[in-house]
Amino acid sequence: MSPKPTVPDAGPCRLDWDDLRHFLAIARHGTLSGAARALGVRQSTMSRRLAALEARAGAQLLQKTPDGYRPSAAGEAILGPVERIEAEADTVARTITGTDLRLAGSVRITSVETLATLVLMPVLAGFARRYPDIELELLADSRDLDLSRREADVALRLAPYTQPGVVARRLARVGFGVYASADYLDRHGRPDFAAGAPGQYTVLPSDELRQAPEMQWFAARTHAARPGLRCNRRQAALAAIEAGMGIGCLARYLGDGRGLVRLDAGPPPPARALWYGVHEDIRHTARIRALAAALAEGFAAAAARLDPPD
Incomplete structure (x- = not known):
């Protein structure tokens, strides 16, 4: 009788960190598209x-559920350990990056879309000409990306940073104003802001932006107006105001110089600080320091456009 064949021991399950990283993203976002x-x-x-x-x-x-992807019992069991692996991997990556003395490599920058397009881009163009070996990646996104997880290396935001380990400094001031098209004013007349702008239509942001100081200021002066449009992009709000859909509050760098009428609504909206943020582990990297210096110089030159004195 011939002996039975020996089945080799499969050994322990060896998992790839990149696969685990994708699992974690799906678990956090609930959809393949959001994780992607x-x-x-x-x-x-x-x-x-x-x-x-x-x-x-x-x-x-x-x-997969009607509400998106949810961890199974096995997924729940590994979720905590995978998050700890992610934190350790991010620490290793930041440590390596923080000791990099070359003016080469990649830098990922995140900023809101309009600021990135209208103010930041000329600064980045000059930086790219000066440092051709540094590869720039721009994420024009209103989300508060996590610098500790290396979702971005450098962030420009209109709110102070609360993420642990982030070093921040004020880069500039951004002023705001109330705008309308000439065509809209011909049809609806000048708003009476003292009475809450009755008979007027407003262009408003989506819910996540309504708590911004300038939008609360605007809401207090237009409480009697009717919403003409709500949108989640500043560029779309600008287009709506230009199209005569209503009056709206915009950053001065976005609203000025476009043929819109800037309205006098009493004391101007509160200006906001523009913050530069970077994780403390990589702040002394040569390419990060070079970019920080270029941003400081570029935004200082753009100060009068960002927060005009009038």
Whole structure:
């Protein structure tokens, strides 16, 4: 009788960190598309990575529900350890980056879209000419990306940073004004802000931006007006005001010089500080320091445009 064939021991399950990173993104965002945007990859890549991870693990880690992907029992069990692995991997990456003395490599910058397009881009263009070996990546996004997780290296935001480990400094002041098109004013007349702008229409931001100081100021002066449009992009709000859909509050760098009428609504809206943020582990990296100096110089030169004295 011939002996039975020996089945080799499969050994411990060996998981790839990149697959685990994709699992974590899906668990956090609940959708393949949201996770793909967060990691900057294709949706098909997210699906393939998840399938590969579950095949290696021999277990279903995420369940697809009507509300999106949710961790299974096995997924819940590994969620905490995977988050700790992520934190350690991010620490290693920041430590390596922080000791890099070369004026080369990549820098990922995040900023709101209009600021990036109208003010930041000329600064980056000059920086790129001076440092051709530094590769810039710009994430024009209103989300508060996590610098500790290396979602971005440098961030420009109109609110103070609360993330642990982030070093921040004020880069500039941004002024605001109330605008309308000449055509809109011909049809509706000048707003009576003392009475709350009755008979007027307003262009308002989506819910996540309504708590901004300038929008609360604007809401107090237009409480009797009717919303003409709500939108989640400043560029779309500008287009709506230009199209005569209503009056709106815009940053001066966005509203000035476009043929719009800047309205006198009494004391001007409160200016806001523009903050530069970078994680403390990489702040002394040569390319980060070079970019910080270029941003300080560029935004100082743009000060009168960002917060005009009139």
